[in-house]
Amino acid sequence: MGMSMRWGMTVPFGGVPLADHAAVYTALADAGFTDVWSAEVNGTDAFTPLTLAAAWEPRLRLGTAIAPVFTRGPGLLAMTAAALAETAPGRFQLGIGASSPVVVGDWNAVDFSRPFARSRDVLRFLRSALAGEVVDEEFATFTVRRFRLERPPATPPALMLAALRPQMLRLAAAEADGVILNWLAATDVATALAETKEAGPGFDVAARIFVIPTEDAGYARTVGRRMITAYLTVPAYAAFHRWLGRSEVLEPMWRAWESGDRKGALAAIPDSLVDELIVHGSPDECRSRVEAYARAGVTVPVMALMPTPELERGGAAALAELITALGRPA
Structure with a gap:
């Protein structure tokens, strides 16, 4: 490289x-x-x-x-x-x-x-x-x-x-x-x-x-979860992640978000997803x-x-x- x-x-x-x-x-x-x-x-x-x-x-x-x-x-x-x-x-x-x-x-x-x-x-x-x-x-x-x-x-x-x-x-x-x-x-x-x-x-x-x-993973994941709910609920990004094969992992977050349950949406995002999408x-x-x-x-x-x-x-x-x-x- x-x-x-x-x-x-x-x-x-x-x-x-x-x-x-x-x-x-x-x-x-x-x-x-x-x-x-x-x-x-x-x-x-x-x-x-x-x-x-x-x-x-x-x-x-x-x-x-x-x-x-x-x-x-x-x-x-x-x-x-x-x-x-x-x-x-x-x-x-x-x-x-x-x-x-x-x-x-x-x-x-x-x-x-x-x-x-x-x-x-x-x-x-x-x-x-x-x-x-x-x-x-x-x-x-x-x-x-x-x-x-x-x-x-x-x-x-x-x-x-x-x-x-x-x-x-x-x-x-x-x-x-x-x-x-x-x-x-x-x-x-x-x-x-x-x-x-x-x-x-x-x-x-x-x-x-x-x-x-x-190195405070808890802090990083809290910030990461907030970013994920802000972006991956936008229709274009939601469609992108469906195309990438993440429907199953994101469905609980989308459902909570759509019903107005912001806390539930954050809680529905697994650490593994945050760690994949956000570098910390x-x-x-x-x-x-x-x-x-x-x-x-x-x-x-x-x-x-x-x-x-x-x-x-x-x-x-x-x-x-x-x-x-x-x-x-x-």
Whole structure:
């Protein structure tokens, strides 16, 4: 696997103001992290933390996981991606995805309809627009009239598509430069990648991996259970885990959740499931569990660091130490 392996971290970190992230980015690069990836839900937008990283730490590659395809108009999404690609030439990968009915509908007042078709159309639009072409086209889910980027990037960003189930995985393989996986065990990676056989050479596979670096397993599993009820009750993720073969283990949790029994839902999640889907333990144990994703075919494992009692007690010094401990294996 050697030193060519990529090693990612989700930014920004909770509890650290964005203005104080210059030191964080340098610490990540010093520790052997090659990539910083952002998300876009209800924290920071996906692009500001990466723009800061581009300016402050030229050693890092940058990625969005993900920028939703519904919440910006096609032209604005192309402009935003082009600006970051111009800021960090050759270092930026644009990851897009459908996001969720809550983010798109409840929080951004946009109609969440035909997520697969919208994702496909935005991917195709971006491919043309970021190449500097004039786009004048009726797509299935929107029409664009004579759009052309005023500043097309000299190096267009690679386009990654977030995918859970076969249809989207196959679209990523056929038309994107890579795929972004989320909420899966290392043992699930092969199942997902079996659907991407049509991908060309250099196809990247990023995965967001939740990491709770504490040896207090009770604490980690409590946090993990809360995360599982928050995510795996969302229809797209529930369907994903049914497809992965987890119906039986998740059915009691889904039933309790649907009847409004939040406590019962948490109690219905077995430790074994938490341990499969959430990486926890000492920093060394966490690092080797993340390496298992790389061995399974993930080319860009991206840790998402969750709070721990150690980090809350130890502050900035504990975070700096942890970054070093989680750094890329030699």
